[in-house]
Amino acid sequence: MQAPTKISAIIVMGVSGSGKSTIAAALAKHIGFACEDGDSYHPASNVAKMHAGTPLTDEDRWPWLQAIADDIDRRAATGRPFVVSCSALKRAYRDVLVHGRPDVRLVYLKGTRDLIAERLTLxxxxxxxxxxxxxxxxxxxxxxxxxxxxxxxxxxxxDRIVATIADRLRMSPEPGSLAS
Incomplete structure (x- = not known):
């Protein structure tokens, strides 16, 4: 039996309003990883489009996704694991982010349209x-x-979502966290 691969990055994905940023931050704290909001990798032009209510095109997304993938590689090379929130809506996007790395894991936050719409209004x-x-x-x-x-x-x-993720990833809480 092969030993499990050490995790270098966890990508918390889902549609807008699914809780990516909240869960990513709580998960990172729980397991002692750094955390980044994938939105911080967007160029200003993408933020302006979304703010105006214009959906991004694939052409808008490729540089953003590649910036996240490059950061995953940099952090893995220096032994600095992290959790990053990123919508990663399409398989092709996730392929850019993960790019075959067994040390990168995806966490998909799944919810109904009604629940997420309610959250977005708040x-x-x-x-x-x-x-x-x-x-x-x-x-x-x-x-x-x-x-x-x-x-x-x-x-x-x-806290229940984070505990479920940590359990499924077989990751223990960081000493001193609320769950330890």
């Missing part, structure tokens, strides 16, 4: 308007088992 100050939710659901290609993915239902409290 969210303040985010550049991604609720009006783009339908385009996100039209675009998403749910990950398949061959993508080494953990699928988690988002209709639960944050």
């Amino acid at each position: 969210r303040k100050g985010h550049f991604m308007p609720a009006s783009l939710l339908d385009s996100q659901f039209a675009t998403i290609e749910e990950p398949t088992v061959d993508e080494n993915v953990v699928v988690v239902d988002i209709d639960a409290p944050v």
